[in-house]
Amino acid sequence: MSHPPLHRVKYNPRIAHASITAIVSLWSVIMQPATVYSRDRCITGIHGMDEILRGGIPYGSTVLASGTCGSGKTTFGMEFLVRGAQAGEACAHFTATEPSVKLLENIRQFAFFDMNMVDSGLINVFDMDVLYSWLGLDKASFDLDDVHALIKAIVDIVNTIGVTRLVIDSVTTLCYKIKSEQLIRDFLFTLGKKLATLGCTTILISEITSATQNAHWSSFGVEEAIADGIIVMGDVERMGHLLRFLQVVKMRGTAHSRAKHAIELTPLGVMLTPMLKWGAVSDKTSRWGS
């Protein structure tokens, strides 16, 4: 096969231009970033929280909010519901640690809370004790059937009201009645799955005794494996003073900050700021120390 000599191939500007255009188009297709899929978010509305979560909690997630006593878990949970109610969402709060009347009395001192949200049915507060009575679960420990009845009752309430934000305070108190770890795991997994199907974003409040690095993030050690997200709340002890902190340890479906943030419970709600790096660890002699 004979090729024409190189000097006989004439340069044609039109062909050259077309070729360059084609290469540029092909290159731009290759180099175009792939469309990044982003899950819809449940905007918490809590000052600084959505920034930490890069936009909010992915819709339908079950998030474990674990914390020591007095770390602000209940206020955090209630503000999450209030911000949802302000956006017109139906919200539910299941209280197992204190009667609903007492809970509402305590939360009324915060300016962010408006009792009209409860009166108008945007925030629905349920006493777990009352729910147990309805279901005939007035016993010390729950078996498999009882657990299924409880799940069904919670899911029915969520479904009937159209709840999109749910708080269970606390899952620790609730799980004390479930004696086996396997059953606790089944309960939380099934509940989380059913609520996610209904598009409900859930915060399970969990009580822990220490929020240190070596501690479990939950009371029974199984809740943390089931949850889509874990938010830890606790105290850093600095020269005899306790500073509240919040840290997002895990949140499936979103990038997020994993830094410790100092929190303050103000009348306007929870406020967050990154904790000072040189003061983020408790004094070594402290029982909170890590």
Added chain:
Amino acid sequence: MFELDQRIAEQLTEVSLNSSVQVRFGNSNSFMVTASTMIPLMQMFEMGGVYICATRGAVEIIEAFEAIGVDVSNIQFIDLVSSGILGGTDVPYDNITFVDSPIMLESVLLRTLYILRISTNERNFVLIDAVNSLAIYNEERMLAEYLHTFINTFRQREILSIILNVPDQVPPAVLSNLDLYCTDLIDRGQVVIH
């Protein structure tokens, strides 16, 4: 007759809302310099603000301003001193909030942000009185980190920050960091006695 340092007011005309001003004074002229800084901001520039009291209790400062005929009811005070004294928080002013200790630096920042959130003033300042008092309780590195965060937080929000200090009582590393972070310096650190 209380005499203000007019040169401070002149210097303040050159700063903008996102500035951070380091004000140095000595032990003997502290109130004169503080008043000479605060009064132009309140009266000439019609600013509201937050006064963080780490050196003396807020009541003492309010009374000192009242004694020279200056109304500071438009200023919110965060008192880091009085909670350390039992009965110190029982005060007749409603523009004072208390933080348990100068150790709780993040709480001071959050409380300041909260006050500014509910403030109706268009233009605000935050004033720390003073870094040397915070240095008594806080470790050098943490204090330097805090001032870095504090200044940048308010600069970003276009809130003027005023940092008072007595330079010979501030750890050198903190002082040199302040020189780096602050945009302006009002130096009344060396008092000339006539």
